[in-house]
Amino acid sequence: MARLLAKKGIGLVLAGILSIMIVLTGCGSGGNSTNSNVSSNSNEKVTLSVAILAEDLDYWKQTTQSDSFKKLLPNVTLDLQSFKDIESLYKSLMVRQSANEMPDLFYVKPYKVIDLKDSLYVWDKSDPLVQMNKAVDSINELKAGDGKYYGLPMKEFGEWVFYSKSIFSELGLTIPLTWDQFVSTAKAIQDSGKYQGLALGGKDTWPQYPFVAYLGTVSFNDPNTDNGAAMMDTPFSPDGHYYKAFEKVEQLYKSGAVGKSPLGIGYPEAEQMFANKKAGMMAIGQYYYADFLTMGGDPKDLGLFPLPVVNDPNETNRQVYNIDLPFCISKDSKHIDVAKKVIEWYFSPEVYKPYLEERAMSSTIKGIDPQNIFTDASKQYNAQPFFPKAGEVNFVKLQKETKWDPTVVGALMLAGQDFRPIFEDLNKKWTAARQKFGMK
16 A cells, blocks of 8 residues: 555655755766766756754755855755654655655654665665764774675764762762662652652653663673574563663652652653753763753753763763664665765764754764763763674574563563563573574
């Protein structure tokens, strides 16, 4: 059905897309040509479809009117197709893939690349844009073998604990150095009777990911936890990383620090709760900072520290970093060389660095280092950057077959359920799935 609808007209399926045509004119050379169905030249007028998130739309509209764009791509029109969130963007790409109507250029979550890779242009390691990207080797999903890649990471962000300096001062609290101290600190805030210990937003389930998705890998300094699980029959046993991590999650959730009704509010309400100083802490990625300011949060009262995942205060803490939104090009694009020029423009210092500073994100490009609240905070803590590796093909197959979703298990725990029977059932399903797929 999806294929039929797409064949009849992709515009009907994607009625919710905001499409904006930005026409840029000028003269001069369009730059060096690369492998493409159509080569770039100074007189050719090209329309390039670019799929992005709505949150980035204004920045693209503004910067594509700049002299830097007009100079590098004087005869290019960008058809900017904007999506409200990453899931709607991904769903659109899947529909368009089935119709062979992929946009020329887009970004997507790294873990979604596996579903789109047959439609993607493959980058060679010798390409200058690959050489300048310091994060391209950090994501397994982007590797196409033989030193080739499916996409180029656009940004990086760390996981932080946002905290209210005034609440910590009022309650006489200090920055926790271990997981136990973190739980105790959250509980102390909750027990004050004035504030919630930790704003969570459990109704949306996904905001639990710093705990349910990452503790199993960062706590044990094992970035390959998921891939290791794919080689085991019973990875949810008491001696495994998942089990031990969920014991930590249980400790936090049972402390009461996430509120009396942790499933009663979603992420937007949790954001507002912290911004309004109704909660002492919030554990989330640095992308929250922009919302914090928009919601009236006081930047002078805002403190940051990496989530402490270690048990020994003398052990060096590890801080999770995510490499995000790789730029991808459709392999069927008639303008691959032009798409590359757009990426080259985007990653230029005059465009990319202001974007990172405005969004308080970190760089994936060599030689470009933004200054923001997080780069300053990173200098205060002796935390080792930690990059979890997403599960590869076998893990993804097992995860889909068994319906293993740590955020769902976390939500059940917030509702009062014990994770242990759930893990016992998952072990049985995992073993059966490995047998079904003939994994050894």
